[in-house]
Amino acid sequence: MLFESKLKKKMQHKKPILRSFLRFPDPSVAEIMALAGVEMITIDQEHYPFDDEEIEKVVRAAQCFGSEVLVRVPCIDTEHIGSILESGCTGIVVPHVETYEEALEVVRAVKYSPIGNRGFCPITRAAFYGMRMSPAEYAAYANTQTIIILMTETKKGLENLDRILTIPEVDGIAIGPSDVSASYGYPGHPENPVVKAAIEKAQSQIATSGKCLCAQAYTIEMAQKVLAKGATVLNVGSDVQLLDSSFTNLIDSITKITTK
Amino acid sequence: MLGRNNIREKMKNKEPLISCMLRFPVPATMEILALAGVDLVIIDNEHYPFNPQTLIDLVRAADVHGMATCVRVPNCEPTRIAQIMDMGVDGIMVPSVDSYEEAMQLVNAVKYPPLGTRGFCPITRAASYGMKMKPDEFAAFSNEKSFVIVQIETKSGVADLEKILSIPDVDVIEYGPSDLAASYGMPGHNDDPQIQTIVNEIISKALSAGKDVPYMVHSPEAAIEALEKGFTHISLGSDQQMITAGIRALVGEVKK
Numbered sequence: 001m002l003f004e005s006k007l008k009k010k011m012q013h014k015k016p017i018l019r020s021f022l023r024f025p026d027p028s029v030a031e032i033m034a035l036a037g038v039e040m041i042t043i044d045q046e047h048y049p050f051d052d053e054e055i056e057k058v059v060r061a062a063q064c065f066g067s068e069v070l071v072r073v074p075c076i077d078t079e080h081i082g083s084i085l086e087s088g089c090t091g092i093v094v095p096h097v098e099t100y101e102e103a104l105e106v107v108r109a110v111k112y113s114p115i116g117n118r119g120f121c122p123i124t125r126a127a128f129y130g131m132r133m134s135p136a137e138y139a140a141y142a143n144t145q146t147i148i149i150l151m152t153e154t155k156k157g158l159e160n161l162d163r164i165l166t167i168p169e170v171d172g173i174a175i176g177p178s179d180v181s182a183s184y185g186y187p188g189h190p191e192n193p194v195v196k197a198a199i200e201k202a203q204s205q206i207a208t209s210g211k212c213l214c215a216q217a218y219t220i221e222m223a224q225k226v227l228a229k230g231a232t233v234l235n236v237g238s239d240v241q242l243l244d245s246s247f248t249n250l251i252d253s254i255t256k257i258t259t260k
Numbered sequence: 261m262l263g264r265n266n267i268r269e270k271m272k273n274k275e276p277l278i279s280c281m282l283r284f285p286v287p288a289t290m291e292i293l294a295l296a297g298v299d300l301v302i303i304d305n306e307h308y309p310f311n312p313q314t315l316i317d318l319v320r321a322a323d324v325h326g327m328a329t330c331v332r333v334p335n336c337e338p339t340r341i342a343q344i345m346d347m348g349v350d351g352i353m354v355p356s357v358d359s360y361e362e363a364m365q366l367v368n369a370v371k372y373p374p375l376g377t378r379g380f381c382p383i384t385r386a387a388s389y390g391m392k393m394k395p396d397e398f399a400a401f402s403n404e405k406s407f408v409i410v411q412i413e414t415k416s417g418v419a420d421l422e423k424i425l426s427i428p429d430v431d432v433i434e435y436g437p438s439d440l441a442a443s444y445g446m447p448g449h450n451d452d453p454q455i456q457t458i459v460n461e462i463i464s465k466a467l468s469a470g471k472d473v474p475y476m477v478h479s480p481e482a483a484i485e486a487l488e489k490g491f492t493h494i495s496l497g498s499d500q501q502m503i504t505a506g507i508r509a510l511v512g513e514v515k516k
Contacts, residue, residue, distance in 0.1 A: 001291070001324065027320060028385065035391040057317050060287065064261065064323040125288060131295040 001088040002126045005145045007040055007068050008090070011171045011212050014232045019214070021072075021238035023047070025054040027061030029239050034067035043071045044238065045084075046095050056087040056125065063088070070147060076102060079119070081109040086124040091147025095176070098156045100163040107169040110146050112139040115169060147171045149214060149233075153179035158202045165209040172233055173206045174214035175199055203229045261319075261348050262386050263405030267300055267328035268350070271407065271431055271472040274492045279474055281332075281498035283307070285314045287321035289499050294325035302330045302409075304498065305344075306355050316347045316385065323348065330409060336362060338369035338378070345370060345406065346384035351431070353409035356439065358416040360423035367429045370406050372399040375429060407431040412462055413439035421462060425469035432493075433466035433473055435459055 010017050019040040020033050025048070030041050041062050043050055050058075050071075059069045071084050072093035081092055094106050108116035121127070122135035126142065133141060148169055152158055153176035164170065177190035180199055186192040190199065206213040207230025215231035217223035218241070223234055237245075270277055279300040280293055285308075293301055301322055303310060310318070315331065322329045330351035331344045341352050354366050368376040381387070382395035386402065393401060408429055412418060413436035424430060437450040437459055446452050466473050467490075475491040477483045478501075483494050 027317065028389070031385065032389050032391065035388055057287070057320070060317070060320045060324050064320050125291070128295060129288065129292050131292065 001063065001128055002090070002142055002145055003063065003088075005068060005090045005147065006066075008145055008147055008171070010039075011147065011233070014212060016227075017212075017233045019233055019235045021235065021240075022058060022069075023238050023240045025050050025058065027057045030058045030061040030067070030069070031065055033239070034062050034065035038236070039067055040233065041067055041069045042093055042235075043069060043089075046072050046074045052083065052087070055084060055089065059087045059089045070149065076105050076109065078105070078109040078117075081106070082119045085110065085118070085146065086121070086126050088124075088126045090145065091149065091171070093149040093151065093174075095151045096153055096157070096179070097150040097164070098152070098154055099160050100167070103150055103164045103167055103170060106148055106150065107167060110148055111143050111169060115143055149174060149212075151176055152202065154183040155180070155198070156183070158198055161202055161205055165205065165211055170211060172212035172214045174233075174235075175202050175206075177216075200229070203231070207231070261323040261326075262345075262350055263401060264323065265299070265326045265328050266405075268405055268407040268431060270299070271493065272470075274472070276487075277472075277474075277493040278496060279493065280496045282318065283498045283500040284503075285310050285318065286499075287317050290318050290321035290327075291325060293499070294322060294327040298327060298496070300328040300330060300350070302332055302353055304332050306332045306334045312343065312347075315344065319347050319349055319385075330407070332409075336365040336369055338365070341366070341369035342379050345378065345402075346381065346386050348384075348386040350405065351407035351409060353411065353432075353434070355411045355436070356413045356417065357410045357424065358414050359420045360427070363410050363424045363427055363430055366410065367408055367427060370408050371403050371429060375403050409434060411436055414443040415440075418458060418462065421465060425466060425471060431472055433462065433471045435462045435473075 007017060017039050018037060019042060020038040021042050021044045022030055023044050033041055043055060043058060055071060062069045069089040070091040070093050071089050073081055076094055092110055097103050109118060110116060112118050112120055122138050123130035127138045149172040150170055151174045152161055177199060181187060181190040181195045184195045186195055203213055212233050213231040214233035215226035217226055217234040218237045277299045279302060280298045281302045281304050282290060283304045290301060303318060319329050328350040330353050331349055332353040333340055336354055352370050357363050369378060370376060372378050372380055382398050383390035387398045409432040410424060410430050411434045412421060440458060441447055441450050441455045463473055472493050474493040474495040475486040476495045477486055478497055486494055
């Protein structure tokens with residue numbers, strides 16, 4: 001069910017959005033995230049296995065508690081993107097976008113004609129099973145609600161950022177610091193001056209464009225830092241990271257007592 | 261989601277309600293029923309198979325739309341009822357309740373102390389994973405919002421009806437004409453005057469005890485008749501019946 005998207009409105013007005021990545025295909029985890037205040041749950045289908053049915057279940061779970069789902073797909077596969085969107089998720093996140101042409105390909109996969117060429121079936125879950133609006137109304141409506149976030153993670157991608165930012169249908173851009181540092185020849189060193197300069201330049205290009213800058217905010221300090229750079233979509237970490245840190249912290253502190 | 265659409269209150273206040281049964285384990289069907297305007301779906305786990313994981317996904321599908329859910333379980337086995345309540349359903353329905361004691365068993369399974377004996381875990385889905393209310397608040401909330409449907413389908417159930425109706429936490433009374441006829445030794449004779457009299461007695465006693473009584477209809481005309489008779493809760497059959505009727509009619513037309 002592509003309900004009217006609160007996220008789309010917030011992105012258009014560059015209001016802050018709290019985002020988390022879902023890596024375990026369990027709707028309950030999505031519900032806990034939603035109840036905790038995560039507004040944008042991004043399913044990580046690039047690095048973790050999610051079946052189509054599981055994606056639909058997670059979308060329902062998020063919607064039970066007023067949150068929305070985006071799916072990070074592994075690559076630009078037009079038909080795959082189309083079928084993921086039928087779940088009623090709000091949008092698509094595409095990693096490793098390097099060129100203007102690739103970005104346009106994503107737009108064509110996400111949007112219906114006349115903007116794109118997404119396969120049209122007006123009786124899917126996204127389309128309220130055909131029960132809420134006419135097919136023509138739905139196509140126009142969906143084009144206004146769906147969200148596109150691109151990830152630029154390479155030297156080439158950063159060099160092409162100017163042109164990518166001219167595409168009206170792109171809502172947000174995220175920069176992957178680890179991949180960027182690798183593509184500059186300094187894997188594992190995002191703090192390298194050359195890499196750092198490239199990332200900062202890209203961040204300001206995005207923040208001063210009409211697009212939303214999506215950034216990692218795993219700690220309060222990181223959040224303050226990226227907010228100062230103009231980021232509005234803040235990734236607070238994934239279920240995997242939060243489970244890891246809660247368990248580790250708790251076990252560490254209990255171990256200190258038990259080994260005294 | 262338990263309590264989200266105040267279904268129990270609506271039953272008590274005799275507000276108009278439309279309910280329907282779900283027999284196929286398909287979340288999309290649940291959502292279509294919600295979009296069509298159904299207020300309450302009863303999942304028929306007496307006669308149709310539903311895995312626990314499927315049940316919880318069906319409840320989520322209803323919750324997206326704020327539609328209430330209830331599961332018909334085969335009997336009053338308390339552990340199973342508690343597990344289903346923990347998913348966030350609004351109510352439980354049990355068929356063929358034969359005595360006051362059995363009805364009390366059902367109430368005990370659905371309600372937390374002091375009203376019942378349901379096992380208490382305040383971090384389930386029903387309890388919003390412990391993220392919205394304190395445990396004691398949740399227990400009170402659940403007791404207030406959850407509802408119980410008792411089906412009277414046997415001679416002994418009819419004999420104990422008045423005692424069953426005296427239980428405040430029995431909210432809804434359903435009757436089963438086919439099972440009743442069988443239990444009175446007249447299987448298949450639902451229209452026999454004696455059975456009709458018994459059915460009418462169940463309905464009038466339940467209504468005057470303040471219980472909600474769903475009235476099953478299969479046509480708009482029957483719904484009008486029910487409303488004129490003073491029924492407020494209209495029940496519409498099931499997905500299985502609607503698919504059967506729809507496909508039969510269409511195939512029949514095409515074959516002509």
